[in-house]
Amino acid sequence: MAVCALHGIGVSRGYAIGQIVRLQRDQAEIAKYHLSAQQVDLEIQRFQRSLAIAKQELQHTRARLPDSLPAEIGAFVDTHLLMLEDSLLTDAPLELIRTQQCNAEWALKIQRDQIVQVFETMDDIYLRDRRDDIDHVVTRIQRILLDGADHTAPPPSNRFSGRIVVTDDLSPADTILMQYQGVCGFITEFGGPLSHTAILARSLGIPALVGVHNARRYLQDHETVVIDGQHGVVLAGLEPPLLAYYRQRQRAEQQRLQQLRAFRNRPALTLDGLNITLHANIELPEDITAALDVGAAGVGLYRTEFLFMNRDHPPCEDEQFEAYRDALIAFEGRPVTIRTLDIGADKQIDGERQNRSRPTNPALGLRAIRLCLREPALFRPQLRAILRASIYGQARLMIPMLASIQEVIQVLQIVRELKKQLQDDRLPFDPQLPLGGMIEIPAAALCADHLARNLDFLSIGTNDLIQYTLAMDRTDDSVNYLYDPLHPAVLKLIHMALTAGHAAGIPVSLCGEMAGDTHYTRLLLGLGLTQFSMHSGSLLEIKQIVTNSDVGELRQLARQALLSDQPQDLLSRLTPQ
Amino acid sequence: MPEREVTISNRLGLHARAAAKLVNLASQFDCDIELRCGERTANAKNIMSVMMLAAAKGAVLLLHAEGDRAEQALDQIETLIKQRFDELE
Numbered sequence: 001m002a003v004c005a006l007h008g009i010g011v012s013r014g015y016a017i018g019q020i021v022r023l024q025r026d027q028a029e030i031a032k033y034h035l036s037a038q039q040v041d042l043e044i045q046r047f048q049r050s051l052a053i054a055k056q057e058l059q060h061t062r063a064r065l066p067d068s069l070p071a072e073i074g075a076f077v078d079t080h081l082l083m084l085e086d087s088l089l090t091d092a093p094l095e096l097i098r099t100q101q102c103n104a105e106w107a108l109k110i111q112r113d114q115i116v117q118v119f120e121t122m123d124d125i126y127l128r129d130r131r132d133d134i135d136h137v138v139t140r141i142q143r144i145l146l147d148g149a150d151h152t153a154p155p156p157s158n159r160f161s162g163r164i165v166v167t168d169d170l171s172p173a174d175t176i177l178m179q180y181q182g183v184c185g186f187i188t189e190f191g192g193p194l195s196h197t198a199i200l201a202r203s204l205g206i207p208a209l210v211g212v213h214n215a216r217r218y219l220q221d222h223e224t225v226v227i228d229g230q231h232g233v234v235l236a237g238l239e240p241p242l243l244a245y246y247r248q249r250q251r252a253e254q255q256r257l258q259q260l261r262a263f264r265n266r267p268a269l270t271l272d273g274l275n276i277t278l279h280a281n282i283e284l285p286e287d288i289t290a291a292l293d294v295g296a297a298g299v300g301l302y303r304t305e306f307l308f309m310n311r312d313h314p315p316c317e318d319e320q321f322e323a324y325r326d327a328l329i330a331f332e333g334r335p336v337t338i339r340t341l342d343i344g345a346d347k348q349i350d351g352e353r354q355n356r357s358r359p360t361n362p363a364l365g366l367r368a369i370r371l372c373l374r375e376p377a378l379f380r381p382q383l384r385a386i387l388r389a390s391i392y393g394q395a396r397l398m399i400p401m402l403a404s405i406q407e408v409i410q411v412l413q414i415v416r417e418l419k420k421q422l423q424d425d426r427l428p429f430d431p432q433l434p435l436g437g438m439i440e441i442p443a444a445a446l447c448a449d450h451l452a453r454n455l456d457f458l459s460i461g462t463n464d465l466i467q468y469t470l471a472m473d474r475t476d477d478s479v480n481y482l483y484d485p486l487h488p489a490v491l492k493l494i495h496m497a498l499t500a501g502h503a504a505g506i507p508v509s510l511c512g513e514m515a516g517d518t519h520y521t522r523l524l525l526g527l528g529l530t531q532f533s534m535h536s537g538s539l540l541e542i543k544q545i546v547t548n549s550d551v552g553e554l555r556q557l558a559r560q561a562l563l564s565d566q567p568q569d570l571l572s573r574l575t576p577q
Numbered sequence: 578m579p580e581r582e583v584t585i586s587n588r589l590g591l592h593a594r595a596a597a598k599l600v601n602l603a604s605q606f607d608c609d610i611e612l613r614c615g616e617r618t619a620n621a622k623n624i625m626s627v628m629m630l631a632a633a634k635g636a637v638l639l640l641h642a643e644g645d646r647a648e649q650a651l652d653q654i655e656t657l658i659k660q661r662f663d664e665l666e
Contacts, residue, residue, distance in 0.1 A: 086625045
């Protein structure tokens with residue numbers, strides 16, 4: 001059997017290995033029937049009976065919730081129970097059955113469509129997504145109406161033991177019930193990372209993927225599959241040796257996570273009492289949840305490119321404003337560093353720019369701040385959106401790929417103009433919004449002292465800094481062997497940027513891959529780095545290393561590394577045992 | 578007629594669970610309680626109409642009650658909203 005991999009959005013980390021159970025929750029197309037006047041009363045009774053059964057089912061689930069679950073999970077079910085008592089669902093369909101002389105299913109569908117329409121127009125993404133709750137409740141009633149059966153008899157309690165459930169979408173009540181019945185993973189075809197099912201799966205610690213389109217077409221009942229929640233993949237058709245390999249990984253991962261979770265609420269304090277700031281890098285909305293989940297102290301790099309990708313026109317100011325605002329609100333006053341558009345080079349967006357002739361050296365071409373300064377129609381709406389969002393938390397504005405002080409002066413000028421504009425438009429913004437720059441070009445590292453005097457913070461982007469310092473194209477496999485974060489030139493440039501920031505009294509962060517790579521944590525601490533920003537998945541591991549490090553001791557080692565012509569040799573002494 | 582204004586201050590706004598708490602509380606009173614948010618009006622005892630107010634963080638709700646223990650009902654609802662629905666944020 002061939003191996004098959006399906007991709008979706010992983011909503012909780014970890015591996016699940018189990019047999020597939022496909023559930024059909026999709027309803028057949030709901031048809032409209034015309035009733036005779038005599039049938040109307042019977043139809044009304046049928047609808048009311050279905051409501052009563054739906055309520056009994058939910059009350060049954062509610063009563064069986066294990067005590068170990070957080071109280072808010074019971075509240076998911078309570079919410080659905082309240083909906084079953086809401087006149088919009090209990091009375092309005094009755095009225096439709098009477099006036100239109102139609103079947104109950106149709107009346108419920110019409111009413112559902114009207115309610116959902118109101119939710120669709122909501123501005124707030126979180127509130128808008130609550131239309132899913134309406135659908136879960138309505139689907140439950142529809143199912144009872146359609147099969148007419150009584151579902152109150154409890155299903156056997158081990159029904160899903162060791163199984164991975166594949167379905168179109170799951171209601172919170174079903175999710176809880178299945179957990180109680182021993183389910184070990186979920187795959188849903190629809191739903192996003194903010195759906196209740198996703199929140200629940202995370203909360204229950206069940207590996208789950210959502211948004212795996214057509215999963216039920218590709219996965220067969222009873223076949224054994226592996227869910228990799230972290231990478232958002234489900235693997236089917238694995239031979240026994242590979243399955244054994246994943247079982248081993250599952251055990252190792254469970255152990256590792258258990259140990260790491262203990263670090264979530266611990267301060268990132270070194271053995272000699274230095275407070276280290278551990279920030280998360282985010283891009284997609286679901287990264288926010290992941291960052292909050294590991295207790296990130298804020299966001300050191302919010303990549304805004306995804307807002308611009310795969311579309312013909314850049315997003316308008318309002319759309320960007322909402323995205324930045326939501327991130328700021330989610331982090332509740334913790335810093336969120338928003339990097340302005342960094343496209344060009346390896347990150348092309350669809351649309352007009354792709355049609356231009358491709359430059360031979362895109363990494364050295366018109367990209368990032370260069371492109372933004374050249375195209376005000378692209379740059380200004382983004383800056384305005386960030387300024388407007390800045391009142392919702394502690395926003396920081398970060399400019400990528402600075403090469404010279406002239407670029408800083410130009411950005412400062414534009415920001416001043418936009419602030420004046422916003423004042424005239426009577427739109428609020430944070431007048432103190434900090435402006436920082438990324439040190440990615442060797443020239444910027446060498447002149448970091450000049451930049452530091454004109455900026456509020458610096459952030460070292462090591463991925464590009466290494467590429468530019470060593471003149472090796474990151475996208476060219478044939479020179480990848482040259483990629484070396486420990487090259488003496490790279491270390492010297494990082495050290496220069498750190499020293500310049502400290503001398504100017506402004507914070508310096510490091511947000512490249514190096515920040516989340518456990519090999520370099522101690523070296524960077526020794527070089528004087530106190531702010532790391534990384535993928536959320538690495539944060540707890542890095543925190544573990546930080547709390548076991550003595551920076552005083554590491555400074556000696558870092559000094560030796562800076563002087564060494566082969567710092568690689570020191571690596572064994574710098575990496576944790 | 579008792580009336581008052583309260584600003585929604587919890588992070589997620591009047592979402593499903595918060596709305597459920599409000600509806601449960603309102604249902605303990607016999608008086609009629611109405612919520613207004615912008616141009617939309619909701620019966621405080623109907624969860625979906627409360628959710629359909631789409632009251633996000635920062636939205637101002639006008640509470641209005643008529644009947645038995647109307648003042649008390651508004652007091653308790655106001656407290657619930659101001660306490661951010663007791664959510665851990």
